[in-house]
Amino acid sequence: MLFLVRMDVKIPHDLPAAQADEIKAREKKYSQDLQRDGRWRHIWRVVGEYANYSVFDVQSNDELHQLLSQLPLFPYMDIHVTPLANHPSAIVQEGAPG
Incomplete structure:
Protein backbone atom coordinates (compact mmCIF):
# COMPACT_ATOMS: atom_id res chain seq x y z
CA MET A 1 0.00 0.00 0.00
CA LEU A 2 1.34 3.40 -0.98
CA PHE A 3 0.88 6.50 1.15
CA LEU A 4 1.82 10.13 0.58
CA VAL A 5 2.81 11.65 3.91
CA ARG A 6 3.46 15.31 4.66
CA MET A 7 5.45 15.93 7.82
CA ASP A 8 5.77 19.43 9.28
CA VAL A 9 8.36 19.64 12.05
CA LYS A 10 7.90 22.13 14.90
CA ILE A 11 10.74 21.77 17.38
CA PRO A 12 10.14 24.00 20.42
CA HIS A 13 12.48 26.99 20.57
CA ASP A 14 13.30 26.22 24.20
CA LEU A 15 14.52 22.67 23.49
CA PRO A 16 18.27 22.63 24.20
CA ALA A 17 20.32 22.56 20.99
CA ALA A 51 8.70 19.93 6.19
CA ASN A 52 8.80 17.04 3.75
CA TYR A 53 6.64 14.97 1.48
CA SER A 54 7.39 11.26 1.59
CA VAL A 55 6.04 8.12 -0.06
CA PHE A 56 5.78 4.99 2.06
CA ASP A 57 5.19 1.46 0.76
CA VAL A 58 3.85 -0.65 3.64
CA GLN A 59 1.47 -3.55 4.18
CA SER A 60 -1.22 -1.74 6.19
CA ASN A 61 -2.47 1.42 7.86
CA ASP A 62 -1.31 -0.04 11.16
CA GLU A 63 2.24 -0.59 9.88
CA LEU A 64 2.42 3.01 8.64
CA HIS A 65 1.13 4.30 11.97
CA GLN A 66 3.73 2.23 13.83
CA LEU A 67 6.58 3.51 11.62
CA LEU A 68 5.50 7.14 11.91
CA SER A 69 4.91 7.04 15.65
CA GLN A 70 8.42 5.66 16.17
CA LEU A 71 10.05 8.63 14.42
CA PRO A 72 12.22 10.40 17.00
CA LEU A 73 10.76 13.76 15.85
CA PHE A 74 7.17 12.43 16.01
CA PRO A 75 6.28 14.44 19.17
CA TYR A 76 7.20 17.61 17.26
CA MET A 77 5.40 16.83 13.99
CA ASP A 78 2.10 17.57 12.36
CA ILE A 79 1.50 14.68 9.94
CA HIS A 80 -1.03 14.35 7.13
CA VAL A 81 -1.46 10.96 5.42
CA THR A 82 -3.02 10.40 1.99
CA PRO A 83 -3.58 6.81 0.77
CA LEU A 84 -2.61 6.41 -2.90
CA ALA A 85 -4.09 4.21 -5.61
CA ASN A 86 -2.84 3.47 -9.09
CA HIS A 87 -4.11 5.75 -11.83
CA PRO A 88 -5.41 3.98 -14.96
CA SER A 89 -3.43 6.34 -17.25
CA ALA A 90 -0.09 5.66 -15.53
CA ILE A 91 2.49 3.84 -17.67
CA VAL A 92 3.92 2.12 -14.59
CA GLN A 93 1.52 0.73 -12.01
CA GLU A 94 3.37 1.20 -8.70
CA GLY A 95 2.64 -1.34 -6.02
CA ALA A 96 0.01 -3.05 -8.16
CA PRO A 97 -0.63 -6.70 -7.37
CA GLY A 98 0.74 -9.29 -9.87
Whole structure:
Protein backbone atom coordinates (compact mmCIF):
# COMPACT_ATOMS: atom_id res chain seq x y z
CA MET A 1 0.00 0.00 0.00
CA LEU A 2 1.34 3.40 -0.98
CA PHE A 3 0.88 6.50 1.15
CA LEU A 4 1.82 10.13 0.58
CA VAL A 5 2.81 11.65 3.91
CA ARG A 6 3.46 15.31 4.66
CA MET A 7 5.45 15.93 7.82
CA ASP A 8 5.77 19.43 9.28
CA VAL A 9 8.36 19.64 12.05
CA LYS A 10 7.90 22.13 14.90
CA ILE A 11 10.74 21.77 17.38
CA PRO A 12 10.14 24.00 20.42
CA HIS A 13 12.48 26.99 20.57
CA ASP A 14 13.30 26.22 24.20
CA LEU A 15 14.52 22.67 23.49
CA PRO A 16 18.27 22.63 24.20
CA ALA A 17 20.32 22.56 20.99
CA ALA A 18 22.26 19.45 22.04
CA GLN A 19 19.02 17.55 22.68
CA ALA A 20 17.55 18.69 19.34
CA ASP A 21 20.74 17.62 17.53
CA GLU A 22 20.63 14.18 19.16
CA ILE A 23 16.99 13.70 18.18
CA LYS A 24 17.73 14.77 14.59
CA ALA A 25 20.64 12.30 14.38
CA ARG A 26 18.40 9.43 15.53
CA GLU A 27 15.71 10.59 13.07
CA LYS A 28 18.19 10.52 10.18
CA LYS A 29 19.39 7.00 11.02
CA TYR A 30 15.85 5.67 11.47
CA SER A 31 14.59 7.23 8.22
CA GLN A 32 17.59 6.01 6.23
CA ASP A 33 17.12 2.46 7.57
CA LEU A 34 13.49 2.57 6.37
CA GLN A 35 14.64 3.91 2.99
CA ARG A 36 17.18 1.11 2.65
CA ASP A 37 14.58 -1.58 3.37
CA GLY A 38 12.19 -0.05 0.81
CA ARG A 39 9.35 1.02 3.07
CA TRP A 40 10.24 4.74 2.84
CA ARG A 41 10.35 4.98 -0.95
CA HIS A 42 10.80 8.73 -1.50
CA ILE A 43 11.47 11.86 0.54
CA TRP A 44 11.40 15.45 -0.70
CA ARG A 45 12.04 18.64 1.23
CA VAL A 46 9.41 21.39 1.00
CA VAL A 47 11.33 24.50 -0.08
CA GLY A 48 11.45 27.19 2.59
CA GLU A 49 9.81 25.04 5.29
CA TYR A 50 10.92 22.51 7.88
CA ALA A 51 8.70 19.93 6.19
CA ASN A 52 8.80 17.04 3.75
CA TYR A 53 6.64 14.97 1.48
CA SER A 54 7.39 11.26 1.59
CA VAL A 55 6.04 8.12 -0.06
CA PHE A 56 5.78 4.99 2.06
CA ASP A 57 5.19 1.46 0.76
CA VAL A 58 3.85 -0.65 3.64
CA GLN A 59 1.47 -3.55 4.18
CA SER A 60 -1.22 -1.74 6.19
CA ASN A 61 -2.47 1.42 7.86
CA ASP A 62 -1.31 -0.04 11.16
CA GLU A 63 2.24 -0.59 9.88
CA LEU A 64 2.42 3.01 8.64
CA HIS A 65 1.13 4.30 11.97
CA GLN A 66 3.73 2.23 13.83
CA LEU A 67 6.58 3.51 11.62
CA LEU A 68 5.50 7.14 11.91
CA SER A 69 4.91 7.04 15.65
CA GLN A 70 8.42 5.66 16.17
CA LEU A 71 10.05 8.63 14.42
CA PRO A 72 12.22 10.40 17.00
CA LEU A 73 10.76 13.76 15.85
CA PHE A 74 7.17 12.43 16.01
CA PRO A 75 6.28 14.44 19.17
CA TYR A 76 7.20 17.61 17.26
CA MET A 77 5.40 16.83 13.99
CA ASP A 78 2.10 17.57 12.36
CA ILE A 79 1.50 14.68 9.94
CA HIS A 80 -1.03 14.35 7.13
CA VAL A 81 -1.46 10.96 5.42
CA THR A 82 -3.02 10.40 1.99
CA PRO A 83 -3.58 6.81 0.77
CA LEU A 84 -2.61 6.41 -2.90
CA ALA A 85 -4.09 4.21 -5.61
CA ASN A 86 -2.84 3.47 -9.09
CA HIS A 87 -4.11 5.75 -11.83
CA PRO A 88 -5.41 3.98 -14.96
CA SER A 89 -3.43 6.34 -17.25
CA ALA A 90 -0.09 5.66 -15.53
CA ILE A 91 2.49 3.84 -17.67
CA VAL A 92 3.92 2.12 -14.59
CA GLN A 93 1.52 0.73 -12.01
CA GLU A 94 3.37 1.20 -8.70
CA GLY A 95 2.64 -1.34 -6.02
CA ALA A 96 0.01 -3.05 -8.16
CA PRO A 97 -0.63 -6.70 -7.37
CA GLY A 98 0.74 -9.29 -9.87
